[in-house]
Amino acid sequence: MKVARRCGLVIDSRTLRRTEVEATCPFCGDHAGKHHLGLNTTKDLYRCVLCGATGNSVTLYAKLNNMSNYEAYRELEQESNVYQMPVAPTPQYTERQPMPLEERHAVYTDMLSHLTLLDQHRDNLLGRGLSDTRIQENGYCSMPETPEARRLLAHLLGRKHDLLGIPGFYTQNNVWTLAGPNGFLIPVRNKDGLIQGVKIRLDDDSHPNRKYRWLSSRNKENGTRSYSWVHVTGNTQSKRAFITEGPLKGDAASFLSADSLFVCIGGVNALNGLKDTLVGLGVTDVVEAMDTDQMTNPHVRQAILAMRKEVQKIRGIKYSKYxxxxxxxxVDDYLLSRVAEA
Known part of the structure; x- marks a missing residue:
């Protein structure tokens, strides 16, 4: 925490007694009050759930002070008690809100129609228990891998759509292009099947806890932020909905359970829109189906408890845990194992 204070991070004082202290991320243009940067005081690690920035106290100090890790280590070793005044990070570009849902859906639908799915990504999806037919129906596609391919895609889409306000698109030297790491795209849909946003399953496995990222062009020229939209998959006429984390997990679990209705949040702390989604679906039975790491991770467990309380406030809802x-x-891993045993 001494290093965080020396760096001038805006810290959520309510989390100071926790192992995982929350702060405003200085790297991705995070707002004051949002606190997407997690500071693990036991392991001396930081991670931003929005931009994926990771490291330890030395690398944090080095990046924010434009110095080498060695220089940062030597300076921190002196144990200076002179701290910067906390200042919320300022985005390089004006924060732009996404266009209305219908316009995002139109652009993303057109975008996916221009893309294909690489064999390695198809194998990943098949390994999760999805069929070729369901893979095609769900609209998974691979990200264009080269800057040239991304500019070409943006050019083709820009002939029919206004890309200003569409998360993932931005201009570079006055030319539209697409942001994001390589991987495959997962459409995130609402209860009516409209694509609200897109998540990327990253090819880079060097950070096991950061395999997914929202398609976003936040803090880029003419770029647009992405929200953590709630994904709905399966039989929307069902009165029973399972809640889990992650759209791909929900897609697989729904397919493996005869199209059970799954409502998928973007992360354990991403509850915006969950209540409205459940009410809009008209479900009466909600079943919690969150990952079992809540048994060993107190931060995850605390977030799930908060989610549980939020859902239990909805009138007429019967709540249970799977x-x-x-x-x-x-839950997708478990359901896949049952199919394999059958």
Missing amino acids: TWNPTYKG
Whole structure:
């Protein structure tokens, strides 16, 4: 925490007694009051759930002071008690809100029609238990891998759509292009099947806890932020809905359970829109199906408890918890094991 204060991070004082202290991220243009940067005081690590920035106290100090890790280490070693005044980070560009849902859906639908799915990504999806037919129906596609391909895609879309206000698109030297790491795209849909936003399953596995990222062009020229939209998959006429984390997990679990209705949040702390989604679906039975790491991770457990309380406030909702063999972390893994045993 001494290093965080020396760096002038805006810290959420309510989390100071926790192992995971929350702060405003200085790297991605995070707002004051949002606190997306997690500071693990036991492991001396930081991670932003929005931009994926990771490191330890030395690398944090080095990046924010434009110096080498060695220089940062030597300076911190002196244990100076002179701290910067906390200042909320200022985005390089004006914060732009996404265009209305219908316009985002039109652009993303057109975008996916221009893309294909690489064999490695298809194998990943098949390994989760999805069929070729369901893979096609869900609209998974691979990100264009080269800058040239991304500019071409943006050019083709820009002939029919206004890309200003569409998360993921931005201009570089006055030319539209697409942001984001390589991987495959997961459309995130509402209860009517409209694409609200897109998540990327990253090819880079060097950070196991950061495999997914929203398609966003936040803090880029003419770019647009993405929200953590709630994904709905399966039979929307069902009165029973399962809640889990992650659209791909929900897609697989729904397919493996005969199209059960799954409502998928973007993360354990991403509850915006969850209540409205459940009410809009008209469900009367909600079943919690969150990952089993809540048993060992107090931060995750606390977030799930907060989610549980939020859902239980909805009138007319019966709430229960789905349990399975904890050998399988996610509900999709467990359901896949049952199919394999059948």
